Amino acid sequence: MAVASKNIPAPDLVMVRRALLSASDKTGLIEFARALTVFGIELVSTGGTAKAIAAAGIAVRDVSDLTGFPEIMDGRVKTLHPAVHGALLGIRDDPEHSEAMRANRIEPIDLVVVNLYPFEEVRQSGADYPSVVENIDIGGPAMVRASAKNHAYVTVVTEPDDYAAVLNALELNTGSLTLEFRKKLAAKAFARTAAYDAAISQWFAETLDVEHPAWRAFGGRLETVMRYGENPHQSAGFYVTGDKRPGVATAKQLQGKQLSYNNINDTDAAFELAGEFDPARSAAVAIIKHANPCGVGVGVSLREAYAKALACDPVSAFGGIVAVNRLLDAEAAEEIVKTFTEVIIAPEASEEAQAIIAAKKNLRLLVTGGLPNPATAGVTVKSVSGGLLVQSRDNAVVDAIDLKVVTKRAPSESELSDMRFAFRVAKHVKSNAIVYAKDGATVGIGAGQMSRVDSSRIAARKALDAAEAAGLAEPLTKGSVVASDAFFPFADGLLAAVEAGATAVIQPGGSMRDEDVIAAADAHGIAMVFTGVRHFRH
16 A cells, blocks of 8 residues: 655755764775764664774764664664664655654764675675675665665665765755755666665575576666667666676776777677687687677687688678687787777787787777686576566587487587587677588678578678688688577578588588488488587577
């Protein structure tokens, strides 16, 4: 049942006379507390926060002095008391509320500074179950929500980043804070507790192995506001969830201008693809344009891998994103900067490579400290009108798949190696996806077409263009293998690959016309294997 409003107008300015401080993150707290006392504000605090403030020589009242009740149960119960929540929720201009506060000796609190137990950090650290549970804050969110609800009279601060703004506002308004300022911080406070609870509910779902809980929440912290979104007329912001998976969200940007919406989308796609290749086995380079690979190569060195990747489609590589799976060295950096590139992302970069890239002041260089594991479980989220589509991450890895030879001719070892390579890449190409590969390099990629035969033909056409650009007598699809992200519904797609020069095919299988496709492969002496795994990516 809804509670009727009394329609008591909120005052614009509220003088801050008393502040309650309870901070898990004590960054800047002592300086902030000392600055509050300059305005004559009385400080009230709890537990470790009160001890830290007192140790700095700043006068502070313990919260138990307000409640008349000690902290109990290892600090689990200290602020969950009417003397605290009445002080936060009381409507000071309501005669009934004012009388209740007087009758119960409740002293109003005008400013609340709370940052919550570090649940997200503890969860990500891999701590045991009891430790994670103990870092679920109860009193903190209760005070934050109470203060935010009563923003007509109370200001709530949930992050050290806002300390300076509070002090500036107090200075500007001679110890008072405006309604507009209180509203903005209240909105931020509710968003913070929502993200906090989302992290807790997500953890419980994972712990209990519940793939699709009845209620689902996702939370994130604003990392940056962008100049615009996918197009200039769209606004955009980048939010980070706290997931420590190496990638663009956790990377350190060493140089270059701000990443754009499209840069982040493409860089994520590039690095996830680079992560498919074990750096202990080979160096790998992926070049991405508009979230699709335009070239991927493996080699003994990054320089060799980059040359292979670039040769696949040098035209599309212009203005692309480059991801590597090893420490970026000077030799590779020298080659990469010869072509206009938007972003380079790597696990690490040598000082020599950084110096080379520094000459291109707008080129962004990101280092992540590691590679994403393609086999790790997780979820992906896509918005639709009125809802969210949530699915498990495509963490199928070709090395773990039992390949089934379905043709009369079995592939050679070199063909098998290239088939696995091509299928790794096809996993990251928009459907319908066709990938030709030869000697550890893509030599033709067809992406995002409505029919698979069109993707086959586009990939072959691109291979012809690349051959002309390189001065080759014939395209590198001659003698290549081809990977398809899904089954061939008809033999025409396979025949297009045969026409392009492919000698072996890797595909999921599962079509009602598989026998026709297998017969066409046998008729042309093609080796074909089924994976039983589809890699649609829309």
